Amino acid sequence: MTDFQGLKALVTGGASGIGRATAELLAARGAExxxxxxxxxxxxxxxxxxAADVTDDTAVRDAVAAAAADLGGLDVLVNNAGIGAQGTVEDNDDAQWHTVLDVNVxxxxxxxxxxxxxxxxxxxxxIVNTCSIAATAGLPQRALYSASKGAVLSLTLAMAADHVREGVRVNCVNPGTADTPWIARLLDAAPDPAAERAALEARQPTGRLVSADEVAGAIAYLASPLSGATTGTALxxxxxxxxxxxxxVNR
Known part of the structure; x- marks a missing residue:
């Protein structure tokens, strides 16, 4: 497909995982x-x-300006940078809450x-924001992370309403548990990594983790000019x- 031919895209958190898969897919389909x-x-x-830290407004402004100048404009923004957190509402202190919300929202x-x-x-x-199934389903041990992604979902809808008449579409993707470096680190830290992986796979009806490429495909669908009538949607x-x-399953 060449639906992104001539378009300029910026992907945050694009060095690994879902972001990297998305950046490579958009490039393969014609984007710079x-x-x-x-x-x-x-x-x-x-x-x-x-290089930029999304918690640093000056660094973000400088990086976006440099990218737009080098690319010769900007058509697509994929807001993918994010961090995770584990625990109930009792387990994360105020500093952790501030850190996760600062990055994710x-x-x-x-x-x-x-x-x-x-x-x-x-x-x-x-614009496509990487949200999460945690925004719409109650997941155990994910209070802080879920709160941040719930905010991303609401923010996506508000942004879509604010900018639709300016010709800017805004959507988000809600991945399930994806096979990414963050999940790999969680599994490595678990007492029984194999059992933890099996549990994560079992809670998804397909019986497996979502791949980064599958999420990238959904992001590309929402960002594509072929989806020009789609805005304010969570996929x-x-x-x-x-x-x-x-x-x-009967046993």
Missing amino acids: VAVLDLDPSGVDKPLRAY LGIVRTTRAALPHLRLSTAAA AVDGGMQGLRLRP
Whole structure:
């Protein structure tokens, strides 16, 4: 497919996992792609790499401005940078709450705020935020993370309403548990990594984790000019976790 031919895209958190898969897919489909990440040293051509911390407004503004200048504009913004957290509402202290919300919610605010002047000049402007199934389903031991992603879902809808008449579409993807470096670190830290992986796989009706490439495909669908009538939408990529209620397997 060449639906992104001639378009310029910026992907935050694009050095690994879902972000990297998305950046590479957009490039394969014709886009010129800039990656913004804390450590983009592993990013190779044809992707362009820019270092920035999404909690630093000045760094974000500088990186977005540099990327837009180098690309010659900006048509697509993928707000993918994020961090996780485990625990109930009792387990995370105020500092952890501030850190996760600063990255997962305000990171989107800062990047979008810097990108909007460029996006308004595009005839194919699209923003896609990486949300989570945790925004719509109650998951154990994910109170802080779920709260941050619930905010991302609401923010996506508000942004879509604010900017639709400016020609800027805004959507989000809600991945289920994805096979990413963050999940790999959680599994490594578990008392029984194999049992923990099996439990995560079992709660998704497909019986497996979501792949980064599958989430990237959904992001590309929402960002594509072919989806010009789609805005204010949350697209689940969760192996059926949100909507399906399967009967137990007879043994």
